[in-house]
Amino acid sequence: MTTEREVTTLGGEEKKSLNFIEQIVENDLSEGKNGGRLQTRFPPEPNGYLHIGHAKAICMDFGIAARYGGICNLRFDDTNPVKEDVEYVDAIREDIEWLGFHWGDVYYASDYFDRLYRFAEELIMAGHAYVDEQTAEEIAAQKGTPTTPGSPSPYRERPREESLDLFRRMNAGEFEEGAMILRAKIDMASPNMHFRDPIIYRIIKHPHHRTGSKWNVYPMYDFAHGQSDFFEGVTHSICTLEFEVHRPLYDYFIDLLRQVEKHTEDYRPRQMEFNRLNLTYTMMSKRKLLQLVKEGFVSGWDDPRMPTICGLRRRGYTPESIRGFVDRIGYTKYDGIIDVALLEHSVREDLNRRALRGSAVLHPVRLIITNYPEGQTEDMLFLNNPEDPNSDSHTIRFSRELYIEAEDFMEDAPKKYFRMTPGQEVRLKSAYIVRCTGCKKDEAGNVTEVYAEYDPETLSGRPESNRKVKGTIHWVSAQDSVEAEVRLYDRLFTDENPSEIKDKELAELLNPESLEVVTGCRIEPYLAEAKLGEYYQFQRVGYFCLDPDSRPDRLVFNRTVSLKDTWKKVNK
Numbered sequence: 001m002t003t004e005r006e007v008t009t010l011g012g013e014e015k016k017s018l019n020f021i022e023q024i025v026e027n028d029l030s031e032g033k034n035g036g037r038l039q040t041r042f043p044p045e046p047n048g049y050l051h052i053g054h055a056k057a058i059c060m061d062f063g064i065a066a067r068y069g070g071i072c073n074l075r076f077d078d079t080n081p082v083k084e085d086v087e088y089v090d091a092i093r094e095d096i097e098w099l100g101f102h103w104g105d106v107y108y109a110s111d112y113f114d115r116l117y118r119f120a121e122e123l124i125m126a127g128h129a130y131v132d133e134q135t136a137e138e139i140a141a142q143k144g145t146p147t148t149p150g151s152p153s154p155y156r157e158r159p160r161e162e163s164l165d166l167f168r169r170m171n172a173g174e175f176e177e178g179a180m181i182l183r184a185k186i187d188m189a190s191p192n193m194h195f196r197d198p199i200i201y202r203i204i205k206h207p208h209h210r211t212g213s214k215w216n217v218y219p220m221y222d223f224a225h226g227q228s229d230f231f232e233g234v235t236h237s238i239c240t241l242e243f244e245v246h247r248p249l250y251d252y253f254i255d256l257l258r259q260v261e262k263h264t265e266d267y268r269p270r271q272m273e274f275n276r277l278n279l280t281y282t283m284m285s286k287r288k289l290l291q292l293v294k295e296g297f298v299s300g301w302d303d304p305r306m307p308t309i310c311g312l313r314r315r316g317y318t319p320e321s322i323r324g325f326v327d328r329i330g331y332t333k334y335d336g337i338i339d340v341a342l343l344e345h346s347v348r349e350d351l352n353r354r355a356l357r358g359s360a361v362l363h364p365v366r367l368i369i370t371n372y373p374e375g376q377t378e379d380m381l382f383l384n385n386p387e388d389p390n391s392d393s394h395t396i397r398f399s400r401e402l403y404i405e406a407e408d409f410m411e412d413a414p415k416k417y418f419r420m421t422p423g424q425e426v427r428l429k430s431a432y433i434v435r436c437t438g439c440k441k442d443e444a445g446n447v448t449e450v451y452a453e454y455d456p457e458t459l460s461g462r463p464e465s466n467r468k469v470k471g472t473i474h475w476v477s478a479q480d481s482v483e484a485e486v487r488l489y490d491r492l493f494t495d496e497n498p499s500e501i502k503d504k505e506l507a508e509l510l511n512p513e514s515l516e517v518v519t520g521c522r523i524e525p526y527l528a529e530a531k532l533g534e535y536y537q538f539q540r541v542g543y544f545c546l547d548p549d550s551r552p553d554r555l556v557f558n559r560t561v562s563l564k565d566t567w568k569k570v571n572k
Helices: 020-030 052-067 086-098 109-125 136-141 160-172 221-232 241-260 286-294 309-315 319-329 340-354
Strands: 004-009 012-017 039-042 071-076 106-108 129-132 181-184 199-203 217-219 236-240 270-274 356-358 364-369 378-383 393-398 401-405 425-428 433-441 447-454 482-489 515-523 536-538 542-546 555-562
Touching: 020 052, 020 236, 020 270, 039 052, 039 221, 039 236, 052 071, 052 086, 052 236, 052 309, 052 319, 071 086, 071 109, 071 221, 086 309, 106 109, 109 129, 109 160, 109 181, 109 199, 109 217, 109 221, 109 241, 129 160, 160 181, 160 199, 160 217, 199 221, 217 221, 221 236, 221 241, 236 241, 241 270, 309 555, 319 340, 340 542, 340 555, 356 378, 364 515
Parallel strands: 039 071, 071 106, 236 270, 356 536, 364 447, 482 555
Antiparallel strands: 004 012, 129 181, 181 199, 199 217, 364 401, 378 393, 425 433, 433 447, 482 515, 536 542, 542 555
């Protein structure tokens, strides 16, 4: 059996050991199980937008099918019409395709509502299910505990014909929500709590996004999921660890289905579980993410601070960086928490290879080179991407008046300050060495202009320009630069594990500095031609992308990530 596989990472191809799921798949294929077929599925519930945790599952479900010549289908688990919407269906499809994956077919759990309903009726008549009229509180109380057996429902021995009649009337809309449910009749003393007569159907009187008002009863996840896998021919049903305790019930219902429908073929889906993704400073609960959106803590599901795939996309993350991150963390049987810095490292590494370089000054202060001829300009050559040997280049215009970053000038500088300060030399990137001669301030003491003199013999790239200085700063032309708005995003939560905090309101966990909007920034004309979906490095500042809010007369850029991880240093 193969024990290694080729993995394409951000740095190229490398050998990597098989994870435990790949080993299982290879064993099953080598033994000819399921006729040598491999079929997986990605089964999201369309009740919200996908997040980075789903990306891990997507990479597994689609990736393993592609690796071994199988098929991965997309199936929407649309069994709760109250929370589901076509908006989420469309967004899920878009996110999967953006990540670089393609499904075989698209299915919905609702495709099987008729067949599941017939199966439920057959279970009732076979003595495997009954209608229960207890309240939710009564059912919870009689379930027992993991160490004590449950007590049977007073309706457990209800005549089959009576349960069948009530079940049909439930679906006909004769009863209100919560009045009764359909339970599987299994074992109230089972050590597995999921076997203690689980609910398999409940009344929901809410139009479904596909079936309208046809149904008034809807199957529970545990009842619909395994059967849907079976109907579709799934061979490997891969999910996260919280479903491990559900696996015996998954197998139990499939066995019953095979008996009731008299299946004789040598096929059954196999459920396997891997660890879910937990990230520091990140909330993964869709319910909590929806709360953030509804209560206005973020601008929407695609707010660049959100861990949603559409939020990461809007922030400037690449599909390759997310897939590379997932490959780095791998798949195990043990839950843990991953440092979000590793995700940020993955996107830095990828953007360093692909991002186009440009100059932007976020907090501009005017620099006047007093001995540079007025009206004279020079075009300095900039490589679009120094990491790409085939990269094109563009020019940036040098002139007497420039903008530099306010933090690159200090009137009274400490000893190891190597940027611009009176009497000290610094190189203007790709241009000349200048010596600062002073500054001008307004009445409040704020620096409005900085003055310097240039050395005309020190133009970058000239053989005779071999004089070295310790500091290099970037700049843009005061005349040619374009104004822009820049949004600096940071981590949305201040606590390392916000999902575990129970005694605080959601608002108390939020980072008040997660978004800084900087207006009046100056960017070179090359960046003013930026397009959506392209990636840029603002030299010495960070990685950025154009935001969809941009207009030709109002450019808006989002910071994807800083050039270096300074967050921990600042927040120690």
